[in-house]
Amino acid sequence: MFHHSDELQYDVTVEEPDPEFAKLLQQAIGGAEGEMRVALQYMFQAFAVPADKGEYRTMLMETAAEELGHIEMLATAVSKNLQGAPEADRERAREDPVIAAMMDSGQPRQALSAGLHAMPVDSNGVPFDGNCVVASGNLAADMQANVMAESTGRLLASRLWEMTDDPGMKDMLSYLIARDTMHQNQWRVVLEEAFEDHMPIPGSFPQEEENQEFNYAFMSTHRDDREDPEMPWTQGESPDGKGEFSFTDQPGGGTADLEAVIEEMHNEVN
Amino acid sequence: MFHHSDELQYDVTVEEPDPEFAKLLQQAIGGAEGEMRVALQYMFQAFAVPADKGEYRTMLMETAAEELGHIEMLATAVSKNLQGAPEADRERAREDPVIAAMMDSGQPRQALSAGLHAMPVDSNGVPFDGNCVVASGNLAADMQANVMAESTGRLLASRLWEMTDDPGMKDMLSYLIARDTMHQNQWRVVLEEAFEDHMPIPGSFPQEEENQEFNYAFMSTHRDDREDPEMPWTQGESPDGKGEFSFTDQPGGGTADLEAVIEEMHNEVN
Amino acid sequence: MFHHSDELQYDVTVEEPDPEFAKLLQQAIGGAEGEMRVALQYMFQAFAVPADKGEYRTMLMETAAEELGHIEMLATAVSKNLQGAPEADRERAREDPVIAAMMDSGQPRQALSAGLHAMPVDSNGVPFDGNCVVASGNLAADMQANVMAESTGRLLASRLWEMTDDPGMKDMLSYLIARDTMHQNQWRVVLEEAFEDHMPIPGSFPQEEENQEFNYAFMSTHRDDREDPEMPWTQGESPDGKGEFSFTDQPGGGTADLEAVIEEMHNEVN
Amino acid sequence: MFHHSDELQYDVTVEEPDPEFAKLLQQAIGGAEGEMRVALQYMFQAFAVPADKGEYRTMLMETAAEELGHIEMLATAVSKNLQGAPEADRERAREDPVIAAMMDSGQPRQALSAGLHAMPVDSNGVPFDGNCVVASGNLAADMQANVMAESTGRLLASRLWEMTDDPGMKDMLSYLIARDTMHQNQWRVVLEEAFEDHMPIPGSFPQEEENQEFNYAFMSTHRDDREDPEMPWTQGESPDGKGEFSFTDQPGGGTADLEAVIEEMHNEVN
Amino acid sequence: MFHHSDELQYDVTVEEPDPEFAKLLQQAIGGAEGEMRVALQYMFQAFAVPADKGEYRTMLMETAAEELGHIEMLATAVSKNLQGAPEADRERAREDPVIAAMMDSGQPRQALSAGLHAMPVDSNGVPFDGNCVVASGNLAADMQANVMAESTGRLLASRLWEMTDDPGMKDMLSYLIARDTMHQNQWRVVLEEAFEDHMPIPGSFPQEEENQEFNYAFMSTHRDDREDPEMPWTQGESPDGKGEFSFTDQPGGGTADLEAVIEEMHNEVN
Amino acid sequence: MFHHSDELQYDVTVEEPDPEFAKLLQQAIGGAEGEMRVALQYMFQAFAVPADKGEYRTMLMETAAEELGHIEMLATAVSKNLQGAPEADRERAREDPVIAAMMDSGQPRQALSAGLHAMPVDSNGVPFDGNCVVASGNLAADMQANVMAESTGRLLASRLWEMTDDPGMKDMLSYLIARDTMHQNQWRVVLEEAFEDHMPIPGSFPQEEENQEFNYAFMSTHRDDREDPEMPWTQGESPDGKGEFSFTDQPGGGTADLEAVIEEMHNEVN
Known part of the structure; x- marks a missing residue:
């Protein structure tokens, strides 16, 4: 079962709100390379581990819960990038520079559907799709899927890191990139320790x-x-x-x- | 550009038509672990390779075209598993044992929408979804995605192999499983040869x-x-x-x- | 604007309820060949007709409203095929023959989500998808799309007609097939009268x-x-x-x- | 941030494995009325609560974490309903009664894609869709969405309760139905306490x-x-x-x- | 069955065409909070009402037909916001300010796929998804879903109202907001009159x-x-x-x- | 089975890279009117042709393989429209004019997910959806679907042709428009030669x-x-x-x- 704490897993600060970056961050929340995918993927993989392999269930759940915390961090980052517009001197919402930038850059639903907050969608507003979650019942295949997920995930985070120079966002992404480094290594070590002689997968065929x-x-x-x-x-x-x-x-x-x-x-x- | 030949890539014979197996085969056509996914994945990866790395483009296109041939084989296998019902003694279609079995086993669209043929859908009739195609622009990440795709693909083919004892279907799956063995090895050798020191991916960060x-x-x-x-x-x-x-x-x-x-x-x- | 009447457009009777047929009918409601698609397609096409071509707008709206009535008829047919199970002698729902047949034949959501009624989904339970609605702004292209929609629609209705021998269902389908005959002819006559020299479409290129x-x-x-x-x-x-x-x-x-x-x-x- | 414990939130036992019920349970996991939806809905709603309304953020997160535990319980229930087939006397997988029942009842992907475990899909195998998650930024609208989600959720659980007579499954569902009772009341009390005079929503218009x-x-x-x-x-x-x-x-x-x-x-x- | 009239339900005028607003209006047509959803939702709920509760069927159909008219109004508003660009002084389409604004603001399909008209998609171009239609067979749960739909619908309309200062659009939205007020009250009064003692839903459990x-x-x-x-x-x-x-x-x-x-x-x- | 050659089917040159046009081209790749759809549609139609009608299978496969080559051409065009940004004088990616234009115009995934290359998605980033592929088993209905697909396809290409004045892109589109002319005629001639007396479709009813x-x-x-x-x-x-x-x-x-x-x-x- 699950628990929560009031604190975020890691600091999320935004010096200069940037609505376009809020849109880009959605890819890391609800996109195919994003945190909803890995959180659910590790969770469903854990749910399928038999009792005599508890160490794998534990490992998968540890990281599943960590990834849930990343969704929270990124959603907070979206909200903060959509805040801070000066309220004065506006006659209507579209003169609000946040809303204007949002509409110019193509993600109007952060305003229309979520009131300037994060959504479970990708950077084009396409809803999160359970189809990208891989939990095959075969741990070797699952580990390959996890190495792959962390590879495209770290690639996405690296591209996002290049696209901002806000120090808070750089620091948050530097943390997330580090975690992707760890997770790539974590899944690879299982493959190498436990499944090296299971190639080609499934080794039982x-x-x-x-x-x-x-x-x-x-x-x-x-x-x-x-x-x-x-x-x-x-x-x-x-x-x-x-x-x-x-x-x-x-x-x-x-x-x-x-x-x-x-x-x-x-x-x-x- | 692409070409075709009249022949299938490998023999597809069905001794005893089995409408339930026709439904299961759809997973290998339009499912997340299926051939439409890898055919398109290798194709889009090839499309992104710069000119000075032509050997990778060629390798990816060779295998993309091969996978197209697998879709053709599997679609033929679906049609053949839906054929052969004796036409006599029927008063209406539902007394046709093929159609009855199809409706009992839950994939009515092979009859209703395709006239007893294959469709670009998975084994539940969910349409193929471009979202599962990974072509990241980064070849190391792409190779990880390919090893993963061939791992879940070979796992699916192994499970299908267990679920039939038709000699023709066993032989076709034995061929497809062999190709998955090759492809797992093929993508891994590129990772090991060209990207070993690129870990964690992307190595350029x-x-x-x-x-x-x-x-x-x-x-x-x-x-x-x-x-x-x-x-x-x-x-x-x-x-x-x-x-x-x-x-x-x-x-x-x-x-x-x-x-x-x-x-x-x-x-x-x- | 729209109006409604209490009556159905045409009689819908079911002599012998058939839960499997209720599942098949969903394809004609929410499937790619179904009535939701054409109702919305003709509606959106009508919405785009300029004022000086009012006769086309009227024609499209006449038929859009007719198709809405077909959805109502088919939804009624679904409900009636799911009714009528004797209530006695049951200890739990799964001993109800309707629910048992539904679960065996693979469309559990008509029970779980809709309480034994119709849903805006296809025969596999895949939700209706606005992506199959074609309203291009070009009436010649739209008419081609309409001839095509009525062709696959009449094909589906013909296949459904073969799969039942309930007299009420046969009669309802006989009516729907007749309407598809009319609509194929209706869209073709527009193509021939108004757009014959517009080939290839768009003729204005x-x-x-x-x-x-x-x-x-x-x-x-x-x-x-x-x-x-x-x-x-x-x-x-x-x-x-x-x-x-x-x-x-x-x-x-x-x-x-x-x-x-x-x-x-x-x-x-x- | 999030944490986990080794224990399930509540007992999950299955006396007599029932593959058809395993399929039905998927609706409560990945369906529109399911636990993935409410877990993510309450989470995204919490993520959007401003700092001066911390009590709402806390309440939403408490329940979001609870719902994550329900996913775990239901996934466990799926696995247990797919276990227990005697291994003897089988020559091939389709003679396995679990697999045979699964294929007859239309959810082959629990076998083909997940190795007889749960998936993030509904009872027809349609992938979970982020589109059903409502987090509008307006807490009154969110509470209405939550009352609605718990109403259709409790309705689904009641229907599932009718469709099993396995004592373990009855007990688990009796717990989940109780929690839906609580949650309907929980969201309603917020509406009544805090937003009574906000009708019609949004009260700020x-x-x-x-x-x-x-x-x-x-x-x-x-x-x-x-x-x-x-x-x-x-x-x-x-x-x-x-x-x-x-x-x-x-x-x-x-x-x-x-x-x-x-x-x-x-x-x-x- | 259904009928139509030539007139719109309410005036739709646009003083100054605004392609960005045309994009935003799509959310009110094909989005999760939009009119397609409620029109179909009330229709499918009506289709499931038993004969002895005809007053509910009538009420639901009355409002379903009204919502169809709202789709027509909004589609007209989209077309009018995409019209009126001066035709002179253009050498190619992208110099057309309408098309340029459309491409800058991210909804190119209103031009590419619909010839500057409305589509059954949301403001990001994601197709309408039948998954958001709730018709549970249980009227109390349905009424909750309807109050919720009208709450997020009125919230969306309020946000749109803030984002335009075109008098015609303000007037149309003022009408739609008024209707949402009525509908929130309408569904609530049924809940209070008929189902007050049915809480928690379903009251029959x-x-x-x-x-x-x-x-x-x-x-x-x-x-x-x-x-x-x-x-x-x-x-x-x-x-x-x-x-x-x-x-x-x-x-x-x-x-x-x-x-x-x-x-x-x-x-x-x- | 399929083969490939190193050459593109026709020249693809871009004089002045245009990231907004790269986004628009996606509609012709992964959109409902695009080349993925027709390539797969003709392929699945061919897969269903019985042996005694080999000339139709051949014709469909000839054109299916041709359309695969169009996907390759368009993907190349996307990549070339996203290249060529001067590398000097940049401090971060968003100062890169290509990336800035991409983000302003709303298709960030070409950068975030594909590293400035093509994807199997439409111009809004909505993934390719197998639901738009029509292969009914009935060749007359299929031919109608094909005339329709080439009509909306040529309409899309014509609109794209209006939206660029790059000579290379104009030339490529002039070729693709010509092929759509041929294909409209090709499918029509089959309808006229072989199925003229099959109207209304299906003629066998x-x-x-x-x-x-x-x-x-x-x-x-x-x-x-x-x-x-x-x-x-x-x-x-x-x-x-x-x-x-x-x-x-x-x-x-x-x-x-x-x-x-x-x-x-x-x-x-x-």
């Missing part, structure tokens, strides 16, 4: 049942027949240590050769 | 700018203060070789402390 | 500005160079009467040749 | 600026002119105490009267 | 079956054990008149304690 | 089974009884040659007359 002619062959689909370009992926030992790369063309397997379907479907083919 | 106190610390969020559990992720060298794991609590950073927002937003707080 | 080498050439993308198959789409006059079909290969246009992007994007290519 | 002719008139849109039916919504004092109900027709406001739009849009109207 | 320890207890999830803050939601009678508020901690219910799942799922946990 | 009173009657839904306006859709022969248009009112079919539903649904109606 009886590999002798897979097609033995094409499981380590780079397949060229180029229109022209080409020679083996002699790249690390066309020759040499494969990273899983279980095969030798080769180079091949598509085998080809006859035409689809479908029958006509039943009359009641009203499929006219002429 | 000046790591001294990230918070130095929390970039290699496992953060416990447990309600109770806990001792370092002395796990591989709380002590020892980090996999990127750039830090030493430690164990910490959430730092805490003051409360959010928001101002009231401007009057025109009509934000009543009482 | 100065056709001399389009590439003159490839505007009537069938382009083969087959891997192997092939001969002109001499089909109606590779030779002879084009249906718009403005060109002569020919047969060609893809022209080819150099490689993409992208520069490396700016440093702040952190796009590593190795 | 200067009500003299709204149209004074139509702000308390029930508008009949019936085709036929009708007499006032003398219902509680056509006469008597309005619940906000600020008006007297009356009965009227639609006023009518001229035709839309649009100009033709600019040529470059290629809007053909014939 | 046998309340003695819900957990009696936690149904009126405010549950603190704070990390630190806290004292009862003595707020209206922790003590005193509950608004439904059926309980007395108290203050408690989370009970705690053992760990999840999952078994390992079956082998064929290929769930590796190491 | 026994037309005597449709309601004979309303299948060629224009139905007025106007509030006021109106006279036949004597338009081409109210009199004269119907385009399918099988009926004579007439003019009628809505027939009316009694009220919905629903029973109350079963108790376990907890549907309170008061």
Whole structure:
């Protein structure tokens, strides 16, 4: 079960409110590379861990709860970037520089739907989509998904860091980037410690049942027949240590050769 | 640009049509772990490769075109699993065992919308969603996304392989599982060859700018203060070789402390 | 503006309630081929007609309001197919044959979310999606979209007609199929009367500005160079009467040749 | 910030695993009436509360964290309903009664994508959609949204309660229904204590600026002119105490009267 | 069934076309707080009313048809805000100030997809989503959903009213705000008249079956054990008149304690 | 199966990079009128063609592969419109004019998520949605869908052509517009050659089974009884040659007359 504290996980200050940056921050909240995704991803992965592997459940929940705190930090950062407009000298809302900037830069829903606050949407206002949450029941596959999520997450945070020079925002992002560094390493160490010999994932599939002619062959689909370009992926030992790369063309397997379907479907083919 | 041939990439035969399996195969077509996702993912990644790294563009396009052929194979497999119902002795479509099975097993749209053929949807009929395509502009992050996609893809194919005993379907899946083995290895070898020292991703972010106190610390969020559990992720060298794991609590950073927002937003707080 | 009457547009009776059919009917309500789509499509098209073409606005609104009545009819049909289960002899809901059939056949939300009534979703429970509504501002393009919508709509209704033998449902579908016949003809007559010489759509684009080498050439993308198959789409006059079909290969246009992007994007290519 | 404990918030036991019920429970996790929605809704509402109204922020966060624990309970219930199939006597997965039941009842992704565990989707497998989260920045509107969410939530839980007779599931649902009772009352008491005189919401809009002719008139849109039916919504004092109900027709406001739009849009109207 | 008239429901005039405002108005058409949502919501609620409660069906349909007229008004307002650009002195469309403003402010699809007209999308161009329509089969829950919809709807209209000073738009919004006032009162009066003693919703659930320890207890999830803050939601009678508020901690219910799942799922946990 | 070549299908050059145009081009990639839609639509249609109609499968695949090449061209055009910003004199990314323009014009994800490259999204950043792909199993209906797709596609390309004066972009669009001309004609010629007597679609439905009173009657839904306006859709022969248009009112079919539903649904109606 979950608990909360009044404090944020880390300081969130904004020296100079910037409505355009408030819009960009939404990508780190509700986007495919964002914190809602990883918080839910680690949570659902934890929910599926069997009792005899409690250390993984604990690890995943520790970080899931941490990511919830990142959503809170980023939502606070959005609100602070939308505050602070001087109230004087306005005759109507659109003369408010915050609202004007928001409308010019394309995220009107932070005003219209949320009253100048954060939303569970990405930087284009597209709602958060549970489809990007990966919890496969297979911890090795899950760890790969987590390394990937932290890679695109740290990339996003780095790009955001380049796009502001507000010292408070730089400091917050410097913290979030550091956490992404930790998490990339954290998931990788599990992969290396526990699942190194599980490659290719899932390691439990009886590999002798897979097609033995094409499981380590780079397949060229180029229109022209080409020679083996002699790249690390066309020759040499494969990273899983279980095969030798080769180079091949598509085998080809006859035409689809479908029958006509039943009359009641009203499929006219002429 | 793209070309096609009349042949399928590999044989697709179905001995005994199975409408329920036709429904399951949709996950491998239009699902988050499916072939539409990887075909488009590798394509968009290739589109972003600069001219001086042509070997990566080529490699990505070779495999993108291969994955297009997998969509074709799987769509053919769906059609074949929905064919072959004897046409005699039916008075209406629902007495057709194919259609009856389809409706019982919950994927009516293969009949209603596609006339007993494949659709760009997942096994629940949820339309393919471009949101799961990752093409970040950063090849190291893209390779991580690709290893992950092939991991969940091979896991899905393995589960499908367990759920059929049709020899034709087993053989087709055995081929697809082999290709997933190759692709996992293919993307990993690029990571190892070209980006080994780019960890944490993105390697181009000046790591001294990230918070130095929390970039290699496992953060416990447990309600109770806990001792370092002395796990591989709380002590020892980090996999990127750039830090030493430690164990910490959430730092805490003051409360959010928001101002009231401007009057025109009509934000009543009482 | 809009008005309503107490009566349905046409009789809706169900002799023998059929929960599976209630699920299938959802496709005709909230699916891509359904009535919500056309009702909204004709409405938004009408909203965009300029004042000097009032006859088109009127025609579109007449049919938009008719389609709203079809939603009402189909929703009523859903409710009636979910009613009538004998209340005696049940100890819990799942022993209710209606609910049991619903759960077996995969549309549990008609019970869980709607209390055994219709919802604005398709036959898989995927919510209605405004993305399938076409109102382009160009009436010729809109009419094409309408002919298409009524074609897939009549196809769906025909398939539904095959899947029931309840006399009430057959009669209702016979009416809806008749209306789709009318609407296909209605939109086509506008195309033929008003826009015949507007092909290709939009007719207002100065056709001399389009590439003159490839505007009537069938382009083969087959891997192997092939001969002109001499089909109606590779030779002879084009249906718009403005060109002569020919047969060609893809022209080819150099490689993409992208520069490396700016440093702040952190796009590593190795 | 957030914390977690090892324990679930309340006992989750399953006497007899029931894969169909596992599917139904998904509606309470990722559906529009589910716990992901309320957890995120209360969280985003809390994030927007200004510092001088800390008691509301605290209340919202207390309950947001509680709802996170409900997701955990329900995910556990899903896993337990998918466990327990005897492993003997099976030659392939589809002979496993759990998997067979899952496929018959239409939620194959709990097997294919999650390895027999919970997912952030609804009972039809439609991914959780951030669009259903309401956090408007206006606490009175938010409280209305919360009463509504707990009403449909308790309705869903009641329907689920009717559909199982597993004592463990009955007990868990009895707890969740009790919490929905509390939460309906909790949000209502805030409305009554703090916002009673804010009706109509938002109370801060200067009500003299709204149209004074139509702000308390029930508008009949019936085709036929009708007499006032003398219902509680056509006469008597309005619940906000600020008006007297009356009965009227639609006023009518001229035709839309649009100009033709600019040529470059290629809007053909014939 | 439905009918229409040529007139709009109320005047829609625009003195000075404003493309940015055209974009904002989309939120009131296709957004979660918009008119498409309420029109469809009241319609689907009406479709589910049993014959012996005809007065509710009528009331819901009266207002559903009224809301359809609001969509028409708003779509007209969008078109008028995108008209009126002087046609002279342009060399290409982007020099058209309307199109330039549209592209600067981020809603290019009103031009690209709709030829400078309205679309069934929100202010960010996200398509209308049937998921936000609530029709639960339970009229008390539906009424709560309706009060909520009119609360966020009136809030949105109030914010839009602040963002324009065009007299025509102010007048149209003043009318729509008045209607939202009426509708909030209309749904509330039904709740108060017919369902007052149905709280908590659904009133038909046998309340003695819900957990009696936690149904009126405010549950603190704070990390630190806290004292009862003595707020209206922790003590005193509950608004439904059926309980007395108290203050408690989370009970705690053992760990999840999952078994390992079956082998064929290929769930590796190491 | 599929193949690729290194070359683009046609030249893509950009004289003056224009980040706003890069955003608009996304509509032609991932929008409802875009190339992803038609590429997948023709592909899935081809996948469903039975063996004895190979010429249609071939034709559809030829054009599907061509459209894949259009996605590549457009993605290249996006990248080139986002390149070329001078690297000097910048202190931070937002001073980069490309990034500044991108953020001002509302498509930040081309930077944040894709590193200044194309994405599978529309011009508002809404992900590509498989729901717009039509492959009905009925070739006549499919051809109608294809004529429609090429109509809105050519309309979009025409509007884009008006919005740029970059010679390279004009030339690329002139090519794409030409191809849309060809494809409109190509699908129309199939309709005319093979399916002319299949109207109304599906031609295989026994037309005597449709309601004979309303299948060629224009139905007025106007509030006021109106006279036949004597338009081409109210009199004269119907385009399918099988009926004579007439003019009628809505027939009316009694009220919905629903029973109350079963108790376990907890549907309170008061």
